[in-house]
Structures are given as C-alpha cells and as structure tokens.
Amino acid sequence: MPKVSALNEEEIAVGLAALPDWSIDNGKLFAEFTFKNFVEAFGFMTKVALHAERMEHHPEWFNVYNRVGVHLVTHSADNSVSELDLTLAQVISKLAK
Numbered sequence: 001m002p003k004v005s006a007l008n009e010e011e012i013a014v015g016l017a018a019l020p021d022w023s024i025d026n027g028k029l030f031a032e033f034t035f036k037n038f039v040e041a042f043g044f045m046t047k048v049a050l051h052a053e054r055m056e057h058h059p060e061w062f063n064v065y066n067r068v069g070v071h072l073v074t075h076s077a078d079n080s081v082s083e084l085d086l087t088l089a090q091v092i093s094k095l096a097k
Contacts, residue, residue, distance in 0.1 A: 006080030015086040
C-alpha cells in the first residue's frame, strides 16, 4: 500500500461535513453505532471487516452487546486522519443503516 498523507484540519472538517455520525476523538475519527442486539452488532462488524480487509485499512473498535464504537486513523500517515479514514467512515456509515 502506498504511503498516505495526513489531512489538515480544514480537509478533515470538510470530510466530517458529509459524515454526520462521525466526530474527532483524540485525533481520530470516531462514531458509535447502536443495534437491536448483539447479533446485529456482530453482523455489522463482520460486514465492515470484509470492506476493511479489501481496503487494507482496519478500524480500531470495541463492542459491548448492541453497541459498536469505531476509531479510524492511518498509522502510515503518522497516526493521523487520512483520506482512507474518510472513505472507510463513509462505508461504515452506509453499512450501519
């Protein structure tokens, strides 16, 4: 995978404008999704995992029963938010609907 550049604050703000479920938390994109139950939450995580693997870009996440919290940051961009994170966030938001 080629090296990806970190986005500046303005670029991140523009990206977030199209991602209403997402915010910045400790320098990372963050969203939390709530489902009817654990099976739906786990199914969502499975779908995300398949997309993330194809992108070779993987989320940091946690799951408690019906909730899934997701942090996105690009390690190869000095642990900053990159275009990869915005793209994966769009995919994740669509899968959560």
